[in-house]
Amino acid sequence: MTSVDVDALVAELAQLREENAALRRERDAARRERDELHKAILGMPAAVGVMVGPDHVFKIVNDAWRALNPSLEPIGKPLINVLPAPLGGRVAAMVDRVFATGEPLISANVPYTWPGAEETSFITFHYSALRGDGGEIFGIVFHGLDVTAQMRSQREVQSLNSRLRTFLALAENAPDSIVVTEHGQITYANPAFRRMYGYGAEVVGTPLLDLVDAEGRALLDARRKEGASPGAARAIVTCRRHDGSTFPGEVSTFPIRDDGGQIDAEGAILRDLTEQRRVEQDRQRLQEDLIAAQQRAIRELSTPLIPLAERLVVMPLVGTIDRVRSEQILETLLKGITAHQAAVAILDTTGVRSMDEQVASSLLRTAGAARLLGTEVILTGISPEVARALVEIGTDLSGVVTRGTLEAGVAYALRRRPRSKGRR
Structure with a gap:
């Protein structure tokens, strides 16, 4: 082996060591990234998980996922096997589709009623496919957000x-005037109010109390x-229209409160009483006319005048005679x-309960008025009690013909009555 070959081997070994160190660094970085990602996933506020x-x-x-149902x-x-039926089957069907197609899926506002829970929760889930290096799908990553509060x-x-x-429909179609005010200024007025007061859109911003007279504001x-x-x-x-004319009205105000119970506006219902006043006046007039008609009927019934024969009339008197009735007797008899x-x-006084000085004086005055018209008056039906009372009060009946009974009086009258107008 030559020295040149040793140097080459040393250099190659050094390179391998450097590449190995680089690989270890990449591995360690990948592990740290994985751990940080895992830690981030576990700490996310949304429910996150991985299925394979x-x-x-x-x-x-x-x-966060565990908190949905510990x-x-x-x-x-x-x-x-984790989610209860029928929820588990529905979610599995959605996840199957993502696993098969790789297309992400959003399941929004899904109602979840966990076992033992009293209320239904709503969760929006996002499902995405996890792919390997070759692009094959090996799992599903999901994250969900509890939107129960938002749904409520x-x-x-x-x-x-x-x-x-509903309120607007009622207010817009109500026959009575309805307004809403803030700080005393009108912010809403329904069509009935605008018609009643003669305003258009310019009514908004008008102080409500400006439409009531000073006395009404104080009241x-x-x-x-x-x-x-x-x-x-x-x-x-007294309400005042846009043109200055006035009309009687009923105003009812009530507070409008916010969620905290504080008054932040005021409502008012106003009603035109013009027609009601007219009806009440008509009713009053009708009642007065009815009372007057009843009184006339009572007078006629209490002092009837009966034509008994030609130029002979009889007035039977019943009950108590007071000043008003004595006037009625006089008026009816003379007419x-x-x-x-x-x-x-x-x-005929057969039905008279008692006779005092006032009654006797009234009868004598009636007889005197009849004589002025050329008519002779006969007083009949005087009972012993009434006769004794007349004597006791010293009533002078010397100018009046008296008979004990109506029959006796009629018999006397028929003899005294002229047979024709010419013999009178």
């Missing part, structure tokens, strides 16, 4: 939007302070005498 083989055996899962231990187990928030927003749409302020709920009040006020051209009128 066509049975999708769990190789790696991080703490009772599940997946390492070394196929997917179908989304549902709350949807519910709120639904309620807002609403007082009612707010008196109310059990701050900002709640109801009052009848009846004139209408029937009566020569004789009989006032």
